[in-house]
Amino acid sequence: MISQYSGIVPKGDLIILQxxxxxxxxxxxxxxxxxxxxxxxxxxxxRMIPILNEIGIDARWEVIEGDERFFDITKKIHNSLQGNYExxxxxxxxxxYEVNKRNAERLNLDADAVLIHDPQPAPLIExxxxxxxxxxxxxxxxxxxxxxxxxxxxxxxxxxxxxxxxARFARAMGIDEFIIPPSIDPxxxxxxxxxxxxxxxxxxxxxxxxxxxxxxxxxxxxxxKDPIGVIKAYRSVKRYNDxxxxxxxxxxxxxxxxxxxxxxxxxxxxxxxxxxILLLPPFSDKDINALQRAATVVLQKSLKEGFGLTVSEAMxxxxxxxxxxxxxxxxxxxxGVTGFLVQSVEGAAFRIRQxxxxxxxxxxxxxxxxxxxxxxxxxxxxxxxxxxxxYAMENRGWSILEL
Amino acid sequence: xxxxxxxxxxxxxxxxTGKKAKNLKELVEGISVVSDESIFHHTYxxxxxxxxxxxxNDFAQWVGESLEERALSEKLSNxxxxxxxxxxxxxxxxxxxxxxxxxxxxxxxEAMPNDxxxxxxxxxxxxxxxxxxKNLAEFLIAIKYIEPSSIYYHFYEARVRLGGRMDDFSxxxxxxxxxxxxxxxxxxxxxxxxxIEGIREHISKAVEEEVSKDMWEIIKL
Numbered sequence: 001m002i003s004q005y006s007g008i009v010p011k012g013d014l015i016i017l018q019x020x021x022x023x024x025x026x027x028x029x030x031x032x033x034x035x036x037x038x039x040x041x042x043x044x045x046x047r048m049i050p051i052l053n054e055i056g057i058d059a060r061w062e063v064i065e066g067d068e069r070f071f072d073i074t075k076k077i078h079n080s081l082q083g084n085y086e087x088x089x090x091x092x093x094x095x096x097y098e099v100n101k102r103n104a105e106r107l108n109l110d111a112d113a114v115l116i117h118d119p120q121p122a123p124l125i126e127x128x129x130x131x132x133x134x135x136x137x138x139x140x141x142x143x144x145x146x147x148x149x150x151x152x153x154x155x156x157x158x159x160x161x162x163x164x165x166x167a168r169f170a171r172a173m174g175i176d177e178f179i180i181p182p183s184i185d186p187x188x189x190x191x192x193x194x195x196x197x198x199x200x201x202x203x204x205x206x207x208x209x210x211x212x213x214x215x216x217x218x219x220x221x222x223x224x225k226d227p228i229g230v231i232k233a234y235r236s237v238k239r240y241n242d243x244x245x246x247x248x249x250x251x252x253x254x255x256x257x258x259x260x261x262x263x264x265x266x267x268x269x270x271x272x273x274x275x276x277i278l279l280l281p282p283f284s285d286k287d288i289n290a291l292q293r294a295a296t297v298v299l300q301k302s303l304k305e306g307f308g309l310t311v312s313e314a315m316x317x318x319x320x321x322x323x324x325x326x327x328x329x330x331x332x333x334x335x336g337v338t339g340f341l342v343q344s345v346e347g348a349a350f351r352i353r354q355x356x357x358x359x360x361x362x363x364x365x366x367x368x369x370x371x372x373x374x375x376x377x378x379x380x381x382x383x384x385x386x387x388x389x390x391y392a393m394e395n396r397g398w399s400i401l402e403l
Numbered sequence: 404x405x406x407x408x409x410x411x412x413x414x415x416x417x418x419x420t421g422k423k424a425k426n427l428k429e430l431v432e433g434i435s436v437v438s439d440e441s442i443f444h445h446t447y448x449x450x451x452x453x454x455x456x457x458x459x460n461d462f463a464q465w466v467g468e469s470l471e472e473r474a475l476s477e478k479l480s481n482x483x484x485x486x487x488x489x490x491x492x493x494x495x496x497x498x499x500x501x502x503x504x505x506x507x508x509x510x511x512x513e514a515m516p517n518d519x520x521x522x523x524x525x526x527x528x529x530x531x532x533x534x535x536x537k538n539l540a541e542f543l544i545a546i547k548y549i550e551p552s553s554i555y556y557h558f559y560e561a562r563v564r565l566g567g568r569m570d571d572f573s574x575x576x577x578x579x580x581x582x583x584x585x586x587x588x589x590x591x592x593x594x595x596x597x598x599i600e601g602i603r604e605h606i607s608k609a610v611e612e613e614v615s616k617d618m619w620e621i622i623k624l
Contacts, residue, residue: 012412012532012550019530142517164419167521172421179417179523326517334452375551388416392526399440403530 001050005380008186013380019403020387021055028058028131029390030111034074034120036063040182040309041117041138047185048383057387060111064103064121069095074120080148081119081139082306088148097123113390115163122155132393135159138182140306140327141169160393165307166328178389181331183382184312184373190285191316194293202290208276213243213296213356218288218314220249221262224304226324228268229345231275233301236349238274241356248278248291292317297355297362301348302326312377315339315369320362322351332377338369408575410532410545412553413560415448415525422522426513427470430462431501433522439490440524443563446484446493448525450559450599451552459595460484462497462520469514475504485562485594529556539580539617543610546572551599558602559594572606585613 006014029052033041045061052059066074073096076086104127112131116124118138125133135156141149141164153173156162161176170177184191203210215234219225227247234245247265262279269275280287292298298314298321305327312332314321321339323329333339340351355362375381395401420437424430434442445461458464459480467476478500487493505511514520532553536542546554557571565574570589577586588609592602 010550012414012552015533016414016528016530167417167419167523168423168517168519170419170421170521177419177421179419384414385416388414388526388528391528392416399525400527400529403528 001047002054004187008374009378009380010375013378013384016384016403017051017055017380017387020384020391021057023391023403024112024387025056026058027113028060028111030109030114030131031059031061031117032064032107032114032121032124033061033117034064034066034071043188044183044185044379044382045117047188047379051380051383060108062107064100064124065106066099066103066120070099071120077119077148077152078139080145081141081152083140083143083145085145086148088151093151097126100124101127113393115386116159119152122152125155125158128158132160132390133158134161134163134389134393136163136180137169138165138306139169140166141171142166161389163389166331176393178385180382180385180389181328181377182307182309183377183379184309184316185379186316188285190289191313192289194286194290198286199290199293202287203294205287206276206278208244208246208294210294212274213241214246214291214294215243215297215299215352216246216248216291216295216314217299217301218248218291218310219300219302221247221258221265223257223261224302225249226301226303227261227265229303229348230299230301231265231268232345233299233348233352234275236345237352237356241353243296243356244274244276246276246278246291246295248276248280248288250280250282250284288313289317292319295319297322297352299348299352300324300329301342302329305329308332309377311339312373315366316373316377318363318366318370320355320365321369322348322355332372333369334372337365338372339365405537406575406579407535407537408542408571408579410534410536410549410553411529411556412532412550413527413529413556414552415444415451415527417444417523417525420522420524424520424522427466427472427475427501427505427511430466430520431498431505433520434462434494434497434501437522438524439494441522442490442494442497444523444525446482446497447559447563450594451555465514465520469518469520470512472504472508472511475501478504483595539582539610539614543607543614546603546607546610551603554599554603554606558599558606562594582613585609 031045035042049059049061073092076088080086100123104124109127110129114131114133115136116122117136157173157175159175163178163180164170165181167179217230266277269277292314298319300308300311300323302308302324307328311321311323311329321333322342323333325341325343330341333341335341342348342351420441422433422437424433449460458467463476463479466472466479482496484493534545536545561571573586573589576582592605
């Protein structure tokens with residue numbers, strides 16, 4: 001499988017993966033999360049485990065099991081950690097622990113390194129047998145509900161290290177804390193190369209004309225993604241530049257506010273025939289890929305964001321991206337180099353006009369963006385970082401290590 | 404027998420120090436107490452990032468972009484980390500520049516929430532890029548295709564290892580190939596004024612000229 005990445009990812013990443021594979025050969029690396037399908041973590045683990053095995057590491061992936069009550073509690077914990085208040089009672093925390101205890105009895109937790117993803121399986125640390133235990137937090141922890149964060153911290157402090165996606169998500173917990181950004185898989189359905197026919201097929205399916213520049217934002221219908229602001233920016237651009245706006249996202253069935261926001265967006269778009277609001281069903285990866293490839297300019301005008309990997313997805317397709325200066329977006333967009341960071345509707349409109357009127361600048365930015373993603377946000381870099389972290393923990397006290 | 408040049412490259416993983424600053428006073432406090440690795444990361448390793456040429460270290464960038472203290476940002480950008488043999492002296496210089504500025508402008512603004520400066524440090528891994536060259540012609544091919552982190556390692560990071568203005572490339576040209584003039588040309592490239600790709604172009608051009616010159620001399624013979 002690793003050979004499929006040759007010529008796509010930096011050669012150095014493949015070299016160091018082999019080198020780390022030799023250093024950690026035959027040693028066991030266990031990943032545990034709470035779902036086998038759906039979500040970015042599962043998506044990456046599906047690809048990561050075979051690659052780890054191929055370079056000589058005995059990698060395993062286990063999934064904890066829980067009932068509806070358990071996942072209702074963990075969803076509340078998740079929301080609270082992202083700053084939305086939820087009441088987590090003592091009973092709920094106890095149930096969270098009990099379900100993990102049952103899983104600990106069922107799972108083989110014996111490994112040289114154990115990476116626990118997110119809060120759902122965090123209590124498993126209480127049942128550690130051996131090896132180095134690392135807690136990997138994929139959540140935006142910049143403004144958590146304090147009581148919930150403090151309770152979870154009781155588990156986290158027992159780990160050997162924690163990993164966060166962005167520096168400002170890290171908490172001072174008295175253990176080693178590392179910053180490892182997430183990544184995209186260049187070979188997945190969402191990111192693989194598409195033929196012109198495949199792109200046209202998607203545009204035809206949604207009746208999108210191909211005769212004018214396309215401005216695109218792919219995101220849930222959520223106020224933090226500022227879809228109304230995107231329409232305002234488009235209207236400001238439209239006075240001078242004829243273009244099409246596509247807002248594409250999945251209907252948020254588990255988010256009652258999603259429907260309200262979608263209705264607001266549809267009302268605000270009114271009957272403008274050049275605004276396309278697309279409700280894509282789950283697993284529309286190929287269509288998203290095609291829309292990103294068909295776009296002239298891609299927006300991610302978020303007001304609040306976790307990491308915002310859709311930015312890297314669009315950059316990987318050579319598109320200039322205009323993003324809100326929030327969350328992980330400034331890590332991906334170097335303002336003026338790989339895209340533009342904006343703070344307002346006016347800023348977004350100005351940058352869209354700039355890019356539509358300077359195709360050369362748009363092309364150069366897109367090329368630089370693609371290179372930047374190649375060097376920083378592909379799956380091989382993330383695997384490399386996890387192995388480097390494990391190796392560094394085996395060689396504590398050194399800030400430079402020669403492999 | 405000429406000692407071959409082995410291209411190495413490096414990657415780093417970022418470690419949070421748990422310290423952050425929301426204004427200049429806290430930035431000075433942070434710079435005073437963080438590890439040498441953290442100062443190293445925010446200054447020397449700035450060149451590893453796809454930076455734009457307005458700044459030359461993370462402190463200057465944060466002061467310029469997040470605090471909008473342009474004058475201080477210019478002063479911080481003008482600090483040459485390679486001019487110091489010791490990180491403790493670089494640390495002192497950073498503190499002096501900020502403290503002098505604070506004497507003149509004692510009440511600067513604070514960063515917006517979530518836009519604070521986060522002090523990090525790195526653990527760096529060095530490994531062979533799998534390319535060894537024995538002469539200038541081979542070097543020329545390699546430098547055109549080698550990865551950016553290899554150029555960073557040999558051109559920037561080497562200055563910390565070797566001290567002063569020395570980089571691995573010019574040292575090999577001078578010591579192994581006895582090409583003093585080429586070594587001087589490479590040392591004359593301003594490390595602050597180019598991206599890594601710019602450095603690659605300058606080195607390629609200088610080496611290409613040298614290779615052509617050597618070929619003409621052979622033809623003349």
